[in-house]
Amino acid sequence: MFQPQDSKADDREVDRMYYEAIDADLRIELDEEVPAPPVALSFGTHSYTTRKGTKTEETPIATYGNFSFVQAPPKSYKSFFTSLLVSAFLKDNRWAGKKFSSYKKDKDVYHFDTEQGRWHCQRGFRRVSEMADTLDDYHTYSLRTIGYKQRLGFIEYVLSNAKEDSIGLVVIDGVADLVSDVNDITECNLCVQKLMEWSAKYKCHIITIIHSNHNSTKPTGHLGSFLEKKAETQISLNREEDSKIVNVSCKRSRNYGFEDFDFFINRFGYPEVIDASTPDIDF
Numbered sequence: 001m002f003q004p005q006d007s008k009a010d011d012r013e014v015d016r017m018y019y020e021a022i023d024a025d026l027r028i029e030l031d032e033e034v035p036a037p038p039v040a041l042s043f044g045t046h047s048y049t050t051r052k053g054t055k056t057e058e059t060p061i062a063t064y065g066n067f068s069f070v071q072a073p074p075k076s077y078k079s080f081f082t083s084l085l086v087s088a089f090l091k092d093n094r095w096a097g098k099k100f101s102s103y104k105k106d107k108d109v110y111h112f113d114t115e116q117g118r119w120h121c122q123r124g125f126r127r128v129s130e131m132a133d134t135l136d137d138y139h140t141y142s143l144r145t146i147g148y149k150q151r152l153g154f155i156e157y158v159l160s161n162a163k164e165d166s167i168g169l170v171v172i173d174g175v176a177d178l179v180s181d182v183n184d185i186t187e188c189n190l191c192v193q194k195l196m197e198w199s200a201k202y203k204c205h206i207i208t209i210i211h212s213n214h215n216s217t218k219p220t221g222h223l224g225s226f227l228e229k230k231a232e233t234q235i236s237l238n239r240e241e242d243s244k245i246v247n248v249s250c251k252r253s254r255n256y257g258f259e260d261f262d263f264f265i266n267r268f269g270y271p272e273v274i275d276a277s278t279p280d281i282d283f
Helices: 007-026 078-090 118-132 148-160 185-201 221-230
Strands: 039-050 053-063 066-072 100-102 108-113 138-142 167-173 205-211 233-238 245-253 261-265 271-273
Touching (some): 053 205, 053 233, 066 078, 066 185, 078 118, 078 167, 078 271, 108 118, 118 138, 148 185, 185 205, 185 221, 205 221
Parallel strands (some): 066 233, 108 138, 167 205
Antiparallel strands (some): 039 053, 039 100, 245 261, 261 271
């Protein structure tokens, strides 16, 4: 007599085999040596005390295998700050000052802009290449004309087709355009899950950009809340009305938080870190 298969039992067996296969990768043994994630980009140094005395190390903004995000209200020069970070990662340059240190090695940058048209995107991308004095290793895309699902899919397509171990930094400006609604819990969770998946799979660092809520220091919507919970570093920009100076602060970090710094837009139209070497300027 024919006996119908127990599909639920089959599903349970498939699940069991899957979990058994990934058990070793997910398990953390307390006596194993787990290395710290390699630094991708740092700013300044910090000191701390150990049994052997005081130790000084560079302060990471970004490490490989993680993602971070930048939040700011409108008109806070987010795109200019993004140019500053990307140019500093690509190559040491005078505009970024002396405190940024890059550990790019031979890796590439992938920069996706979801908000601007092709002309404005190219203008911003060219600013990065001029600041870093390089066109090499810098791949740029404007995703404004495709839907939010296609944006997420296209980014995955680009990263999956990159040369193995070649991805260093991925920039997504802005991450809110990867979902239909920043308060849709399912979509927001999937989006942030993708950021964690990509950064781990490709051993890169991902930097995303999101607006702050109106009259608030919180990033927008449930998406902002998910980013806060999962990100390595949360960077906040603040520009007083009519001011030419933008303050950059580390709101949260899983590492030592970097010290606040300021930048302005110089006469060449480049974002420039204000430090001791900055000439006197009438701000």
